[in-house]
Amino acid sequence: MRKNKEKDHFMSEQPQVIRREDYTAPAFLIETVELVFDLDREATTVTSRLSFKANPDRATGAGDQVVLDGEDMKLLSVAIDGTALAASDYQVDATSLKFNAPSDQFVVEIQTRISPVNNTRLEGLYVSQSAYCTQCEAEGFRRITYFQDRPDVMATYRVTINAPRDSCPVLLSNGNLVSSTDLDDGRHQAVWDDPFPKPCYLFALVAGDLACVEDSFNTMTGRDVALRIFVEHGNEDSCDYAMDSLKRAMKWDEDVYGLEYDLDLFNIVAVSDFNMGAMENKSLNVFNAKYILAKSDTATDTDFELIESIVAHEYFHNWSGNRVTCRDWFQLSLKEGLTVFRDQEFSSDERSRPVQRIKDVQRLRAGQFPEDGGPLAHPVRPDSYMEINNFYTATVYQKGAEVIRMMHTLLGTKGYRKGIDLYFERHDGQAVTCDDFVRAMEDANGVNFDQFRLWYSQSGTPNLVWNGEYDAKQQTYRLTIEQKTEPTPGQVIKSDLQMPIKIGLLGRDGDELLAQTIDLTLGKQEFLFEDIAQEPVVSFNRDFSAPVNVGTTPSHDDLAFLMGNDTDAFNRWEAGQKYASDLLINAVKAFGQSGNADEALGDVDAFCNALRATLTNDDLDKAFRAQAMILPGEAMLSEQLQPADPEAIYQVRQAMRRKIGLSLQDEFEAAYRNNASNDAYSPDATSAGQRALRSVALSYLAATGESVFVDLALEQYRTADNMTDRMTALMVLNDQDHPGRDEALADFESRFASNTVVIDKWFSLQAMSSRTDTLAQVKKLMDHPAFTMRNPNKVRALVGAFAMANQRNFHVADGSGYRFYADRLMELDDLNPQVAARLAAPLGKWRKFDEGRAAKMKAELNRILAKENLSRDLYEIASKSVAE
Structure with missing residues (x-):
């Protein structure tokens, strides 16, 4: 009874806030850290030998208290300098072990x-299928x-693993294999040594009966x-494609950054149960199996x-994250933001650069812009957190x-490389900050980034509005830009930011009159361009050079012109998105009065003609x-409407797709x-592009409503020899009231029943599915033998997909989608709080919708907050989300 009271008391108070x-x-x-693992599924014994020394930068030493973090384990013994401690010599509770230091070094x-x-x-340390696996970040x-347990404590590790040979023939850890020995009673031992000091979050251990695919670089x-x-x-x-991706990433990092791998062994392990996509543990990357396993079928x-992309990302961390790591978790973007940029550039070089940029911006707008504009807004370098996993x-x-990317644009490729070289030279083997990174860029190039640093500390997405004036007599074009960032939680007053804006001025004949990158630093700033022979059409923020919202929408004629003539591929696509958004948003507003999506849309022939020009x-x-x-x-579209009407958005968008399909049939x-x-x-970029265009064509043909094209999708499903074509057909059938849908879904289940990915x-x-019976079907699928709430991939695939990718059914007006989702979050919170918290964001978007x-x-958020023994992970997200 006392135990329950203590838990109730803990959750009746707000969890501790950690501040930068x-x-x-x-x-x-x-x-130095020496670890010995005696592996057992029910009761693994871990023996650690830790060599401490007083930090010379702190006035501490003998007699001062040492506090070690620890959770969910049984303490068996503690000894200092070979002498066992009595129970009175230390204090242990649910989160820590404390004792006094006997000297400056022990x-x-x-x-x-x-x-x-x-x-x-x-x-x-946990079990995934038959293997032992760790996740420490x-x-x-x-x-x-x-x-x-903090990233600024860096040590070398020597790890000994003892385990039964029959169930765990493979024993892995970081670094180099020192020895492998048979033990008594059918057990064996492996000893690993990692010569590079690392924080404990980069420690890894994997043991089990695993197959191995080998290659070399x-x-x-x-x-x-x-x-x-x-x-x-x-x-x-x-594994072939993952291995090939790894080798290409290693070569790219040498060619582009001059960075060479530093050990003679690099291991990857794919596991079925994993909270994230992958983890960059030094020399032993652990991956969610879905991001390693791939064949054409x-x-x-x-x-x-x-x-x-993900294989490259984790490999790139070897330098941007491992060799140079973050001082504290507030600096997380030091390694993650940098490494994402690196993997984006790698993918751009490997595939179509314009398409890669489009996809990167789509992800940013779909995930980050709503975050920046909602209750969970926080700076790139957060100021506080309750649970670091939420950041x-x-x-x-x-x-x-x-x-x-903006620093790269401002400094140019050579200047950026000078800065990154200095960063790695200056900080190799250290745990540092975002400021240290920016300072390396400044020092290498002789620039001042004091204003630019605000991007790390200021939350919110800047809004830019531009206006242009052409003087035919002087042949000048004056561009005025205003920037404003709306208040966000905890930050009411916003400062002007420095940002590079790529500009193009196009003549009506299609000639490019000017292409320039301007440095925006003021709240309102004018730029004068000379020798402009005709009134131009403006191509603004080319290549999405700054992560901003642009409030100026050119005329439909200008957007159609940019769709067909802009020399910047990203802005060519962007013009089409703006044109479509304008038509759709206006139609959604009109739909509330007419109730007829076709009437609300009106004439869209000009837009269809612009699309036709691109398609052909x-x-x-x-x-x-x-x-x-x-x-x-x-x-x-929901993000651009206040309040958003999910059913109206669905009906109007479907009507637009139907009109496009008929017009361009x-x-x-x-x-x-x-x-x-x-x-x-072949998964190469050219072949993938060909399949992508064919897939879009089939989707629009089916949107016409003509049964012959649904039949065509069914035929494609039946004859497909690769998963891309099969899934394209199945996605078309998925929303249909057609007997082929049930046939294809049943065949897919039977065909791939044994493949968990x-x-x-x-x-x-x-x-x-947009069908109105989807929620009932999701509930039914929760009883499917392949589904379990204990596996994050399954939860994300079914429950997460329903809330995050099904606007129409999640937001059904009776609230049944919300109730179902809140129930699942609370169920998941008892099993895996980290995943529950990461899935909670859809409920926090209530401000976007009608009363x-x-x-x-x-x-539903308040019902979650009332849950007994609510984790601090889910508490932080729910409490911030419900706040007015």
Whole structure:
């Protein structure tokens, strides 16, 4: 009874807030870590030997208290300098172990017991299928042993793993394998040594019965690096693309950054149960299996792209995150924003640069812009948090990458390279801050970025409005730009930001009159361009050079002109998005009066003609043409309406798709026929672009409502020889009231029943269907043998997809979608609080909707907050989301 009272008391108070301004360096440092694991699913024993020394930068030493973090483990013993401590010599509670330092330098030995099989949080050491696996970022190491679990405590590690040989023939950790030895009773031992000091969040251990795919890479100085990917048996033939991506990433990092891999061994392990996409543990990257395993019959073109990007991202962390790490978790974007920018540039070089930029901006607008404009807004470098796991956000990652990109634009490629070289030279082996990164850029280039630093500390998305005046007599064009950032939680007053804005001025004949990057620094600023021979059409913020909203919408004539003539591919696409958004938003507003989506849209022939010109322009990349045909999504349109009406948005967008499909039917049929391929499947960019254009054509043909095109989709499903074509057909059938839908879904389930990664696609498709019976179907699928709330991939595929990708059914007016989702979040909170918190954001968008929906969403948030023993993870998100 007392235990329950203590828990109730804990959750009756707001969890402790950690503030960046309170940072102090650790009182003691740890120079070396020796770990011994005796693995057992129910009761693993961990013995640690930690060499402490007083931090010379702190006035501490003998007699001062040492505080080590620790959770969910049983303390078996503590010894200092070989002498066991009595119970009265230390204090232990639910979150820490405390004792007094005997001197300025000492060795602590600690033995703990943990239960990997019962660790549903998937933080620390846990069991995934038959394998042991660790996840220590951000604060998982404290669930393995007592330690100073913070990134600025860096040590070398020597790890000994003891385990049964029959169930765990593979024993892995960071660094180099020192020895492998048979033990008594059918057990064996492996000893690993990592020579590079690292924070404990980069520690990793994997043990189990795994298959191995091997290759090698010869570095720029002639060293051979052994590359190994470990997977569950039977998946060996699904690793080729991941291995190829790794080798290309290693070569790219040498060519573009001059960075060479620093060990002779690089291991990747793919596991089925993982909270995130992957983890960059030094020399032992652990991946969610969905981002490693790929074959033509199991993975789509998008899957191949993601594997390429994520494998590169984790490898790039070897320098931008591991060799130079972050001082504290407020500096998370130091490694994540930089590494996202690096992986985006890698993908741009490997594939279509314009299409990659479009996709990067789509992700930013879909995830980060709403975050910046809602209750969870925070700076790229946050000022405070309750639970650090909640700050692995789009702002830290995607906006952080945009900040790096702006520095690259302002300094130029050579200046950026000078800065990054100085950064790695100056800070190799250190735990540093975002300011240290910016300072390296300044010092290498002789510039002042005092104003630019505000991007790290100021939340919110800037809004830019521009106006232009042409003086025919003087042949000048005067461009006036105003910037404003709206208040965000905790930041009412906003400062003007420095940002690069790429500008193009186009003549009506299509000639480019000017292309220039201007440096915007003031709240209102004028720029004068001379020798402009005719009144131009403005191409503003080319390549999305600054992550801003632009409030100026050119005329439909100018947008159509830019769609057909802009020399900047991104802005060519952007013009089409603005044109479509303007038509759709106006139609949604009119729909409330007429109730008829076709009438609300009115005449869209001019827009269709502009799309036709793009679709049939063979000079344009096929992947780009496919992207240009896709209308802004329902969620994106919701962000631009106040209040948003999800049903009206759905009806109007469907009507627009139908009108486009009918208007361009001949062109879409031609695109569908002409982009069929008889060649063997290849995931290369050109082939993927061809399939993308064909997929868009089929989607629009089906949108006409003509049954012959739904039949065509069914035929494509039946004859598809790759997952991209199969999923395209199934997505078309998914929203239809057609017998082919049930046939295809049943076939897909039967065909891929044994493939846990592929069956998630089947879950997601049904969760995203616009059919009105979708919620009932989602509830039914929760009882499917392949679904479990204990696996994050399954939860994201079914429950998460319903709330995040199905605007129409999640926001059904009776609130049933909200009730279902809140129930699942509370259920998940008891199993895996980190995943529950990361999925909670959709309920926090209540301000965007009408009073009825808003009240129901807030009610569910309050019901979550009333939950007994609510985790601090979910509490932080729910409490911030419900605040007025």
